[in-house]
Amino acid sequence: MWNNVRQLNLAANALYALLAVALLAAGGFWLMQRPAFALHTIAIGGDTEHINAPTVRASVVGHLKGNFFTVDLDSARQAFEQMPWVRRASVRRVWPNALAVTLEEYKPLGTWGTDQLVSVDGELFTANQGELDQDLPSFDGPNGTEKEVVARYFEFKKWLAPLGGTPDEVTLSPRYAWTVKLSNGTQIEYGRERNPQTLAERSQRLTAAWAALTARWGKDIEYADLRYPNGFAIRAAGMRFIGNATAGKPAAK
Incomplete structure (x- = not known):
């Protein structure tokens, strides 16, 4: 090899190339460590209704x-x-020393259980409820039923609109029985779903008779039990009325 000029030239060129790469790498490393590239700014955009600088400093920096x-x-x-x-x-880099962050916040729909919130998408999250600027409906149910309860809330809201109230509480019991409490004070026991139409049919049965019920018993109806196969029961001002004389016993809770 030492007598081969061509091979010597190739070896020298390779060494020069390696040296150049090493120098570039060292120079790049040196440049990357310069104070000018230390992160000085975090620009936050998107949904920031509940996000502020102290929160970012405490939680992220x-x-x-x-x-x-x-x-x-x-x-x-x-x-x-x-x-x-x-x-x-x-998160993305912004030359030469900043990060740009775009946030999407949860949109709270209601409280869940004792210490959580649930979003309009049926996702649970934990946050300071003192930051809420309005009272929210209350939800509860077995683990993993958040999306189902939220979906039913919107259906109950539509089905029960003729009663003059909106759902303040929607609860799915450990036995999967539904209870709804309206903003006008009426509590409605739906019981368990027997088929996909159960809740809608029971709601329709109550709303169809609501005008006659309030005309006879007044608007202060405290309780409605819709678990009867062919009717329902109500309680108003200490009186109890069976919506259908042939209703019989209520369905299983």
């Missing part, structure tokens, strides 16, 4: 490691998504 070049965007995204109210976050 301490979790951001590295600079413009080395920060892990996926870890940064996860840190933002751990903040209360945040449903989804996207």
Whole structure:
């Protein structure tokens, strides 16, 4: 090889190339560590109704490691998504020393159980309920039924509109029986669903008779039990009325 000029030239060129790559890598590493690329700014956009600078500093800033070049965007995204109210976050670099963050907040529909909130999409999340600017309906049900309860809430709201109230509470018991309490004070026992039409049919049975019921017993109807096969029972001002004389016993709860 030492007598072969061509091979010597090729070897020298390879060494020069390796040296150039090493120098470029060292220069790049040196440049990446310059203070000019330390993260100085986090620009937050999107849904920020419940997000503020103190919350970001307390929840996220301490979790951001590295600079413009080395920060892990996926870890940064996860840190933002751990903040209360945040449903989804996207993070990108902005030259030369900033991050741009777009947030999507949960849209609260109601409270769930004793200490959680449920969104309009039927997703549970935890946040400071003192930050709510209005009273929300109350929901509860077995684990994993959040989406079903939220979907039923919107159906109950539509079905029961003729009663002059909106659902304040929707509860699905551990035995999967439905109870609804309206804003006008009426509590409605639906019982369990026997088929996909059960709840709609029981609602229609009550709303069809509502005008006659309130004309006879007044609007202060406290309780309606719709679990009877062919009728229902109500309680108003201490009186009890069976909606259908042949209703018989209520269906299984």
